[in-house]
Each structure stands twice: as structure tokens, then as C-alpha cells.
Amino acid sequence: GLKALASESQASLAGQTIGAYRIERLLGRGGMGEVYLAEDLRLERPVALKFLARRLAADSWARRRLIREAQAVARLDHPNICAVFGLEEADEHSFIVMQYVEGETLAVRLRQRPPVPAQALRFAEQIVRAIAEAHAHGLIHRDIKPQNVIVSDNEQLKVLDFGLAKSVEQTRDLAAGDVANQISQNGLVIGTIGYMSPEQLRAERLDFRSDVFSLGTLLYELFAGENPFARASGAETISAILTVQPPPLRNLASGVSTGLERLIHKCLEKDxxxxxxxxxxLLYELSLLEQKNTPRWQPRRYLNQAAFLAFLALMALPAFVYFRSPSSPQPLATNVSSLSPAAMHTLAVLPIAIERAGENVGQEVEYLAHGLTESLIGKLSALPDLQVKAFTSVAGYKDKPLVPQTIGQELNVDTLLLGKLLWRRTGWALQTELVSVKDGTRIWSTERALQLDQVLDLQDDIAKSVIANLRLRTEGESNLLAHRGTTNPQAFRQYMLGRYYWRNRTDKNIHDAIHHFTKAIEIDPLYAQAHAGLADSYVLLSTVSFGKTPTEEAMSKAIAAAKDALSLNDNLPEAHTALGVVNLRYDWEWQQAEKEFQRAIALKPDYAPAHYWYSSLLIILGRRDEAIAESELAKKLDPFSAPSVMNVCRTLSLSRQYDRAIACYDKLLQEKPDYDHAKYLRGLVYQRSERTEEALAIFQTLYQKNPALAGAALGYAYGKQGKMKEARQVLTEMEALSKRRYIPPQEFAIIYIGLGDHDNAFRYLDQAYQEHFPTLAYIAIDPIFANLRADARYTTLVARLKLPSPAA
Known part of the structure; x- marks a missing residue:
């Protein structure tokens, strides 16, 4: 069931068979169309069918938006969300196939049998979980109200109409006292007046906080029995939402704690x-409230045991007890004669190897080895007397011959922790050993069966063994447990998968990473590291390398994910870095970006991404020497990453050290000959250093492979060489390409700069400014813009960006 969005009469479809569905009766009617109860003749189950209105059936825009929204909603697999099974077309009808939910709406329940406080709290938790799931996927509901919540007979709540209302109604006007109680923004029906946020009513751009206000209104009504803003007419209701503070909840609802009252009123803030x-x-605060009121309460994980067992079978990791096979190494006596209890030790956890004779290892085991390595590094890094090398510093040793003393000297550590996944007759086992770099002796070793539902405990046991054998001080188990992030092995598995795909990111893999981080959050909404992983992923989505997501959409999702992470754990360097990147690449708040990067570095000095992005900020601000030093440090911390090496080359180039930059790119391309982005940036250095023919040759070759990457540079290069016909041909081709995919306006500006057409250049640069296109921030330091500096419009644009004046 979906409730109708507006009113429109059309002939009933009841009694007809459309495709594989026999229509039984009308459930609701609206401006988008009608919702019917039907029987799925193939699967023999009841479903709800939502038909696109006949007047919109031929409207390609409406159909495209409907498809896009249905696809988004279909990804919301959650017990408190009404599922979308599919979008179909049959007999000239377009319709969504949805789960049919037996029950009554929350609106009816509130009128007829209002819940007692404990019951209302259970209802509230289910509703908030559903909306949190939508927000984790970047969806704003926009129409949260009791009529869009179904209460089943067993008191399981289902939230309906995710994201559909905003996409289907193109024209509608708001009038005071509108009996349909609807309102439109930019032609889109987006909610019901009594539950709208102030910014919805003001037709402003919306984000997740609009849903939070609507949730607050619904929760207030859930406990008090009345909407705090409901008035006799639509106009009065709008006025109340915009100007009137709701009465204290406890004045109307007995049994409501001060904590719950504070939480709901915070949702209802006008600002x-x-x-x-x-x-x-909100869910996190609600969980803390429940923990305080009922100490034994734990957040539900909705862990599906059958699915978990199926996963174990897939992974070839059958449940078994810990064992020690005859061929396994026995624990050795601790060799700590040279270790003093108070010594500060240095440790490197090398990438866990995988050994299975005669067979290739699948990605499922690869991610496990990767995830265990990174997780152990994070856990051990929390110990006060142990300096642990970052994952980025050791990643390049994967699958390389292990000569502990040589590797230890290269990494400048005194101890190595080595691991290996071995296939035994009964399944996978993890073999670990602690080795002294000084003389190569084995300090400690063990082999444990790898039982996935106990992998978190296994990591703790390994960490405790390191502590014991290196005689480290610790605050007890609290330090180790605090760095778990989650107590749910399924959530941990999804997080490890997310990190695996993020580390190996491509256009496809970055979206896979988002999928797995989102699944981890679905299982454990309080998993701060998973929210941080989501933020790490979203900040990359607006780049050409990782897809075509509009800058505003990608950055708003990154902000939400990072702030969710920090609300759960303010000490995550990943989340602070992600916020810094948003400030750097989207908000252009330079001081705030520097604050976030410095905070991340203070929390984890060897966190390479923080140094990487900080170097970008420093070069934008013209602090060249600092930028070079920071980029070199990022490379030192992440020496096996091509982007980290390329960042040094780019920083040298933007610092006008062209010979060093070219040598840097040459070395990188010797190791990565197919790295097109490095070729493109080397071409820019050639262009800047007057090696124009070499630059032109690079851009011509790249343009044939990837016009979106090289088109602007090629058009500019042609223009600067006086080849106006060729430059305009590239411009024409890029304009044609922009009709098929997004091309940033700055790319066209660069071609116009090459052509000497400054009016058109500034026209497109202004568009780039309006879009907050990230690389516009380089306008004060990139020589490609040098010819514009004498124009007053350039000075104005630099000032609008709050950048320092260009250096000579």
C-alpha cells in the first residue's frame, strides 16, 4: 500500500487482468495515478500496484523520474519499509509492484487506539530506523506522516511512499486552505502541510534535516495524540510551523521523560x-535514551540467521570449534629477554597472505585477508606504548617474499606481525606470528580456526597476545573493544567488503563500496566507521574518475555521512578528513577545511589521506613549500599508491617547479605506463613550460580514448598555437558530448581561454562557480588562467572564492 498523492478520477481497473496481475480492488487514488490490491498470478501472492496516471502515461519526463525513484526505493531492504518489487509496463500501463501490507495506518491507530508510552516508543524506534535507512541511501522521504505508516496486526510498522512524491507532479499551485492539504515546489508534490518543515514551506532546497522536522512532528503526535501545528486552515497551519513553538510535550503526554521531550523538540527547531x-x-540519541531507561536494552541488529549460515557456506567457512592440527605450529616460548616493560615498540602488521594449494582464491577471501589486516592495525594503533605502521605503508608488501629482517629495516620497526590464511581439511584457519626484526626470532605464534561469527573475538585475542608478549601497558579490554566499532560480525563483514572495494576503487568499485558500507549501517546503524567509509566514498563521486554524480548530490551525502560518523565517534580521522574535503572542494571554506585536516592528523598522524588533501588545500592557498612537504609526507605514508605519487608531481607543477614535476611524472609512468590521468597531467606541465608540441601530442592521443578527460586541454592547446579551426572543432565535439553526459562548464571555459574569447570564458566560469565545481578553486594558481588576470572579472571571481591574490 501507497496512499494517493492528490485527486484525479479515472475509470477503475478493478476486475481487469493486466500482465501477470489480476486487479481486485482500489486502495487509493491520486494525482500520480491509482493504487490497487492485486494478485500476482505467477507467484500467487497479494501485491499493491501503483499505476502511472493516464495523463502522464505519454510523458517521458514523468516516466523517467518514476523509474529512477522506483529503482532507488527498491534498494531499501529493511523490515520497516514497504518493499518495491519492480516497475513494469503491460497493456499500455506503467506501474510499480509493491509489497501489500495488511493493517491500518498509524493515523487510524492514533485516532482509535492511541498507544501507551512504552508502545509509542517501540513505534518511534521502528519509524526512525526506516527513515535512517533511507538517509543512508541518500533519499529524502519528503512526506512523513501517520497516513504513510502502516501498523500490522503484530505491531510491525511499515513506512510507505519513499521518495516518490517529489517526482511525479509537474504543475500544482498552493492555495490557503487547500482541501487536498498538498503543496508543490518547482512543480513537484512534496508533502502534506501539517508535517512539512519550515524550509519546505519556503520552497528552499531540502536535505535530511527536513525529514527530521517531519519525524519530530510525527513523534510529537505519537506521544501527545495531536499534531503540534495543526490549525483550522492550511494558511494557519503554515503560519504555526513557521512561527509558533510547540507546547512542551510533557504538558500533554504523561509518562514521557525529559530526555525524550528534549530529543523531539530538537527535531522541531525552526532553524x-x-x-x-x-x-x-536521531536514532543514535534514541538508542542512548533507551539504554539509560532500560540498561539491558541493545540496538536491534535484524540479523538473519539463515542468511548468515548461507554466507558461511558460500565462504567455505563451516562452523567448527577451535583446533590445533598436528601440522600446525605450536605456541613458542616468549623471547622477550631484550624487551623492557616500559619500552616504546614499533610494529608493522604485514598484509595477511592466503595459501590454498592448487586453487585460485576468490574475492570473498581476498577481502577477508585485507579487512583483517586493516582492522588489526587499527586495533593495535590504540595502544599507548606501540607505534604501528599505517596500512598504506605496508600494503605494497602483499604477495612479496617475506624476509622479516629486510622488511623491518625498510619500515624502520623492531617487530613484525605476520599472518596467513591457510586451507585445512575443515576450513580456513588463521596463522599468526610475532617476529623480532633484530635477529629474526619468532617471539610468539599460533594458529586458530577462522570461525566468522567469532572473528571480532579472534582479533581481540591476537591483540592481547601482542600486548602480553611485548609487555605493553594497556588500559585493559576497554581500549580493544572501543576499536571494534561494532559487535556484529555481519556488519563487520560488510564494512570489510566496503573498505576492500574502496581501496581498489574504480568507477564500479566505488559504488560497490557504498553498497557494502550502507549494508553495514543497515545491520548496525551505530557503526561509526561504516558511516565514515560512506563519507570517504561520496567525496569521490563528483570526480570524472568515479562517475557522473552531480557535485551537490555527492557532497550533501558526504556531509551527512561524515556528521553521522562524528555524532557517534568524534575521534575518527576518516570522518574529519571527509568533512575537510567537502569544505575544500565544495564549500570553499578554507579555514574550516584546514581545521578538519589538522584535527584528522592530530588524531592519526600517519593517516595518509588527510595529508594528501591538506597538501591540495595548501597549494590552492599559495603556500607552496608547505604543500610540497605535505604531499611528500602523504607519499611517504602511502608509498605504493599511484595517486599519492601523482599528487607530489602535481604539487611540484603548480609550484612552477616544472623540471622536477616532469621527472616525477616520467618515473611514475615508467612504473604505471597505462596511467592516463598521469599522462594528462604531464601534458599540462609541458604546456605550462612551453613544450607545446609535446603537450599537443599527448592531448591528441588521450582525446581519441577519452574526450571528456582531454577535450578541454586539447582545445586550449590548439587555440594557444593559433589553430583556431581545430580548437573550434574540439569545442563543437565537446558540446555534442555534453548532450550525452555531464561535462563541467569549466572545461568549456578553458577552451574559450585558448581561443582568446574571454567573455564566453567568464560566462562558463560563472556557471562553474554557481555549481561549486571543485577545481575552480585552482584559478589563482593554475597558469592556464594567467591570461585572464588583467580582467576585472577575474579579480572579482578570485575575491568571491575568498582566495589570496595570485602569486607571480
Missing amino acids: RTARFHSATE
């Missing part, structure tokens, strides 16, 4: 910056 940033943050 969105004072509200919870998303439903995930």
Missing part, C-alpha cells in the same frame, strides 16, 4: 542547523 543532521543521528 535546521539546530536539528539532528539526519535520522541516523
